[in-house]
Amino acid sequence: MKMTFRWFGDDDPVKLDDIRQIPGMTGVVTAVYSVPVGEVWPEEEIIRLKSEVEEKGLEMEVIESVPVHEDIKLGRDTRDQYIENYKENIRLLAKHGVKCICYNFMPVFDWTRSQLDHKLKDGSSALIYYKEDVEKLDPTKLSLPGWDESYSPEEMKELIDAYKTIGEEGLWENLEYFIKEIMPVAVEEDVNMAIHPDDPPWSIFGIPRIITTKENLDRFLDLYDDVHHGLTLCSGSLAAGTFNNYRDMVQHFGGQGRIHFAHVRNIKILGEGSFEEAAHYSPCGSLDIVEILKAYHDVGFKGYLRPDHGRMIWGETGKPGYGLYDRALGAMYMTGIWETLEKLA
Numbered sequence: 436m437k438m439t440f441r442w443f444g445d446d447d448p449v450k451l452d453d454i455r456q457i458p459g460m461t462g463v464v465t466a467v468y469s470v471p472v473g474e475v476w477p478e479e480e481i482i483r484l485k486s487e488v489e490e491k492g493l494e495m496e497v498i499e500s501v502p503v504h505e506d507i508k509l510g511r512d513t514r515d516q517y518i519e520n521y522k523e524n525i526r527l528l529a530k531h532g533v534k535c536i537c538y539n540f541m542p543v544f545d546w547t548r549s550q551l552d553h554k555l556k557d558g559s560s561a562l563i564y565y566k567e568d569v570e571k572l573d574p575t576k577l578s579l580p581g582w583d584e585s586y587s588p589e590e591m592k593e594l595i596d597a598y599k600t601i602g603e604e605g606l607w608e609n610l611e612y613f614i615k616e617i618m619p620v621a622v623e624e625d626v627n628m629a630i631h632p633d634d635p636p637w638s639i640f641g642i643p644r645i646i647t648t649k650e651n652l653d654r655f656l657d658l659y660d661d662v663h664h665g666l667t668l669c670s671g672s673l674a675a676g677t678f679n680n681y682r683d684m685v686q687h688f689g690g691q692g693r694i695h696f697a698h699v700r701n702i703k704i705l706g707e708g709s710f711e712e713a714a715h716y717s718p719c720g721s722l723d724i725v726e727i728l729k730a731y732h733d734v735g736f737k738g739y740l741r742p743d744h745g746r747m748i749w750g751e752t753g754k755p756g757y758g759l760y761d762r763a764l765g766a767m768y769m770t771g772i773w774e775t776l777e778k779l780a
């Protein structure tokens with residue numbers, strides 16, 4: 436296992452100088468953020484980013500994310516050019532030492548929460564998802580973090596309707612088309628492609644979501660028979676669905692060598708469809724992080740792992756879920772568990 440930390444580049448209030456001081460940290464997970472979705476990333480930007488990271492003694496082997504253009508997800512006529520651009524990004528990143536690319540196939544909205552600064556009893560704040568609050572929202576009129584705010588209400592309505600029209604099976608078809616195009620390039624370049632599950636793993640506002648359950652992850656892996664075609668197994672996303680058993684998924688997909696990237700964080704499940712993000716330490720949430728890491732250890736996991744979202748603690752302000760302190764605590768906690776597992780093995 437290689438412990439990594441997400442870093443949003445020079446605009447991130449968390450600095451590489453901070454990240455390098457977390458014991459056991461091998462590298463950052465980052466991306467070129469200056470390029471519109473669907474475009475080819477400028478090679479000089481990739482080179483600059485990599486050298487900036489390496490100057491601080493960290494690696495840049497994981498990219499999160501190379502986003503997938505909506506036209507690809509919708510199967511529109513323009514998709515082929517965007518897919519060619521995507522292949523070019525795989526080649527460019529591989530050329531500069533990237534070994535794993537995280538992406539997702541979530542329509543319109545990336546991750547969704549009802550509140551980003553919910554105060555917990557201990558004075559920290561966390562992201563939460565309360566089902567009843569999300570159900571009250573009108574997606575064409577409101578914006579939440581993770582949502583692309585460049586759409587007008589009319590465009591948003593049109594986009595949502597287009598997804599409702601294609602439905603889940605249409606989305607599967609478009610995903611299959613995309614995978615069959617990009618995977619030969621990833622195999623040739625020896626890059627592991629790691630799809631991130633939908634967060635949360637259920638349909639919102641009637642828009643189809645398909646990367647949600649063990650059954651669907653099996654169906655996804657069956658689309659292309661090569662170990663480079665794999666998963667980012669995100670505990671906070673998948674385990675928010677009480678129908679999912681994350682540890683069982685680690686055993687199942689990890690045993691097949693298909694987990695290339697692990698996102699591990701804890702959540703407190705508040706009944707069906709609602710949850711609060713919690714500190715990584717097992718008693719703080721509904722997931723047993725020791726059991727989860729033991730499952731990774733048992734399958735001989737050699738991929739990348741990162742603490743996922745953290746709370747805001749100690750007065751820190753910044754990007755919700757991505758402060759320094761709580762994620763550093765989470766990383767250190769998991770590094771400690773891993774050391775213990777190694778020594779007891």
Ligand SMILES: [Mn+2]
Nearest residue numbers: 669672698743
């Ligand atoms: Mn995640």
